[in-house]
Every structure is written in structure tokens, then in C-alpha cells.
Amino acid sequence: MSALMRGFGLIDQLADVEDPQDVYAQMTRNDYDQYLRDFRPFEEALLQARNDTSLIDQAREDVQTQRRIAGEVQTRNLERYGGAGLSNAQRQQQQRSLQRGGQLGMVNTVNNARIQQRQINNALLNELIDSIKRFKESTDVAICILDAGLSEDQKTELSSKVDEIKSAEWDIKVPDSKIKGREWLKSQVSRAFLPKYFPSYEKYLWIDCDAWVNDWQSVELYFKACENGKLGITQTIGPGYKITSRVNWVFGKLAIIKSQNFKHAIKSNISLEKARKLAFAPHINIGVFSLEKNSTCWNSWQENLKQTLKGGEIFGSEQLAMNMSVYVDNVETEFLPLNCNWITSNLLPKFDEDKDTWVEPYLPNYKIGIMHLAAGIWKDNEDMRLNKNIKIDIQTLTGKILNKSLRFNN
Numbered sequence: 001m002s003a004l005m006r007g008f009g010l011i012d013q014l015a016d017v018e019d020p021q022d023v024y025a026q027m028t029r030n031d032y033d034q035y036l037r038d039f040r041p042f043e044e045a046l047l048q049a050r051n052d053t054s055l056i057d058q059a060r061e062d063v064q065t066q067r068r069i070a071g072e073v074q075t076r077n078l079e080r081y082g083g084a085g086l087s088n089a090q091r092q093q094q095q096r097s098l099q100r101g102g103q104l105g106m107v108n109t110v111n112n113a114r115i116q117q118r119q120i121n122n123a124l125l126n127e128l129i130d131s132i133k134r135f136k137e138s139t140d141v142a143i144c145i146l147d148a149g150l151s152e153d154q155k156t157e158l159s160s161k162v163d164e165i166k167s168a169e170w171d172i173k174v175p176d177s178k179i180k181g182r183e184w185l186k187s188q189v190s191r192a193f194l195p196k197y198f199p200s201y202e203k204y205l206w207i208d209c210d211a212w213v214n215d216w217q218s219v220e221l222y223f224k225a226c227e228n229g230k231l232g233i234t235q236t237i238g239p240g241y242k243i244t245s246r247v248n249w250v251f252g253k254l255a256i257i258k259s260q261n262f263k264h265a266i267k268s269n270i271s272l273e274k275a276r277k278l279a280f281a282p283h284i285n286i287g288v289f290s291l292e293k294n295s296t297c298w299n300s301w302q303e304n305l306k307q308t309l310k311g312g313e314i315f316g317s318e319q320l321a322m323n324m325s326v327y328v329d330n331v332e333t334e335f336l337p338l339n340c341n342w343i344t345s346n347l348l349p350k351f352d353e354d355k356d357t358w359v360e361p362y363l364p365n366y367k368i369g370i371m372h373l374a375a376g377i378w379k380d381n382e383d384m385r386l387n388k389n390i391k392i393d394i395q396t397l398t399g400k401i402l403n404k405s406l407r408f409n410n
Contacts, residue, residue, distance in 0.1 A: 218369025232290035268312030
């Protein structure tokens with residue numbers, strides 16, 4: 001339910017209402033309908049590319065279709081070539097053979113899709129690593145991977161490029177009814193426990209694998225921001241950025257105001273008092289953040305995560321929990337500029353041809369530090385995170401239009 005905050009105008013200017021309960025019920029229904037139309041598709045598109053399983057899911061559907069077609073062909077052939085004379089035992093044997101063939105086809109097709117999906121996700125991860133290692137300063141940092149589904153071959157390949165690879169676990173118990181076999185969702189939980197997986201370090205900078213480093217200065221800013229136990233992070237608000245709150249005008253000056261944070265908090269059964277504190281707070285994206293090993297923010301985040309996981313869905317739970325840590329628990333936070341986590345789905349950057357780099361689209365056109373393809377860049381129903389060949393029109397600082405990809409290119 002995405003009904004959020006109501007703003008009340010002057011009562012004497014509102015239309016007469018004979019049945020307030022009926023009006024409220026209609027408002028609620030309209031609110032839910034708009035959530036299904038406007039918000040739900042956006043939520044479902046937010047799965048980060050490293051966790052995407054769309055190819056595997058489509059493979060299962062394709063196999064079912066192929067199995068149905070094969071059955072229809074077999075039936076037609078039986079009728080055409082005298083199959084009506086088969087005994088019941090022969091018919092049962094043919095059906096079992098068809099089912100076995102379908103099951104083998106399912107396993108083979110899904111396995112092939114799983115391999116292809118892993119290759120796509122692995123490509124993004126490799127691009128992130130390569131974008132880091134091209135800077136000479138990267139020799140002073142360790143690159144570690146929290147694995148939520150890499151193949152053994154991929155881990156072997158990556159081990160030569162990084163310092164550590166650790167497998168994610170369910171650090172907070174989640175019922176199977178919520179997991180539904182999607183083991184990769186443990187990545188939504190485990191990042192709140194990074195010091196447990198990588199205890200040898202004093203500072204941690206997390207970067208989602210659908211992001212890449214364009215300017216090393218942003219890396220240094222994150223390490224500076226988290227000093228003295230503070231959280232280093234950006235807010236998704238700034239010049240030109242899309243807002244995450246919406247207003248539905250009901251009648252007169254009466255309006256329903258919707259906020260992403262408030263909606264997620266209510267859906268996760270967070271208390272109304274806490275949800276109200278989140279309602280108009282600028283949304284925080286945790287695709288990039290920094291913390292020291294001994295920061296008290298880890299404990300706050302973990303405790304809030306237990307609440308959000310208990311009442312809500314797994315996906316997005318850790319982001320809501322971090323927003324609670326910042327805006328409810330008031331953990332000390334150093335908010336960094338937007339170019340430290342530039343979310344391309346909120347606002348496209350521009351390209352500086354003279355310096356051959358990506359920059360913010362508004363003056364003074366600061367250089368993009370970390371490019372983040374969260375929620376994807378879509379063209380002809382394809383996500384750039386899944387297909388590097390997808391290119392879109394990008395404006396240069398001189399007004400020229402270039403056709404470019406936003407993914408990292410060596």
C-alpha cells in the first residue's frame with residue numbers, strides 16, 4: 001500500500017461528504033491502483049544486474065511452451081499414422097518418454113540460461129574491477145568480492161584480479177517462504193556484515209557491481225567521509241534529479257502525498273512514528289557507501305535490518321534499514337556530492353569530449369566519480385546492464401549528440 005501522507009486544506013473550502021468512510025475507501029482503492037500502475041513496475045525493475053535471473057526464468061517458460069508443442073505434434077502424428085491402435089500401456093510409455101524429454105530439455109535449457117546469466121553478471125563485475133585497477137592508486141587498496149552466485153570457474157578467473165572472495169550467508173534468519181529458492185537474495189542481508197567477512201581491514205567502501213569508477217577522487221572522498229565512525233553516502237536528491245515523492249490531488253486542497261521511504265516502511269510493518277520520520281527524508285541509495293570497521297552504524301543497520309526483514313520483503317530491506325539508521329537513529333553521516341554515486345536512471349550525464357570523460361549535466365559540470373546504472377538504462381525493452389551493445393543519445397558539453405554506452409570501456 002503506497003498511501004502516505006495527507007495534507008489538509010481549509011475545511012470550509014472542501015466539498016460536502018455524506019459518507020466519509022466510503023470516500024476514504026475509494027481514496028484507498030485509487031491509491032492502490034496507482035501503486036500497481038506507477039510504482040510496482042519500477043520496484044520490479046530495481047533488481048540489480050548482479051542478481052538478475054530473467055534469462056533463467058524465461059528459459060523455464062520457453063521449455064514449457066516447447067513441451068506443449070511437442071505433445072501436440074505427437075498427438076497429431078498418432079492420429080495421422082494410426083496411433084489410435086496403441087494399447088494403454090504403450091500410450092503411457094509414450095507419455096513418460098515425452099515427460100522425460102521435457103524434463104531433460106528443461107534442465108539443459110535452464111542450465112544454459114544460467115550460464116549465460118552468470119556471464120552477463122560476471123561481465124559487470126569485471127568491468128567494475130577493471131575500472132578500479134586502471135588507477136595507480138588502486139595498489140594501496142584491497143579489492144574483495146562478496147559472492148552470491150558466482151560459478152567456480154568465474155571465482156577462479158576473478159581470484160587473480162582481487163584479494164579475497166567470500167561467499168555470502170544468511171546472517172539474519174529469513175523464512176524459506178520469503179526466500180523461495182532465491183539464494184542470491186542473501187546479498188541483500190550480508191553486506192550489513194562486511195567486517196565479519198573481511199575482518200582484516202579498517203575501512204570499507206562498498207560498490208555495487210552495476211557501477212564503475214570514473215574518477216579516483218570519489219574513492220578518496222568515501223574513505224575520508226567515514227573517518228571517526230561516520231557513514232559516507234549520498235542522497236538521491238540534487239539539481240535535475242527525479243523526486244521519489246508524488247502527490248495525488250483528491251479534491252480542493254486535500255492531497256495524498258506518496259514517498260518511497262514511507263511506503264516501504266509501512267509495507268515492512270515499521271511503526272508509524274518511524275515511518276513519518278522517513279516520509280520526506282531524501283532517499284538514500286546504498287549501492288555505494290563507506291564505513292569504518294568499528295563504526296556503531298553497523299550495529300544500528302543490522303538491528304534495523306532485522307525489523308525490515310521480519311515485516312517486509314527481502315529485496316530492498318537493507319536499503320530501508322540504512323535509511324532508518326540515518327533518519328531515525330541519527331547515525332553520524334557525511335553526505336557526499338551526487339557525482340560520488342551518479343544514478344544514471346535519475347539523470348543522464350553529459351560527455352566532455354575535450355577531456356574524454358563523463359560529467360554532470362549542469363554547471364559547473366563536475367566530473368562523474370562513480371557511474372551507477374541502478375534500475376538500468378532501457379532501450380527497446382532491453383537493459384544496458386544486460387547488453388553492452390546498447391547505446392543511447394548523450395549530449396556533449398558543446399551540444400553535440402553522441403550515441404554511447406554508459407558502461408565501462410577499457
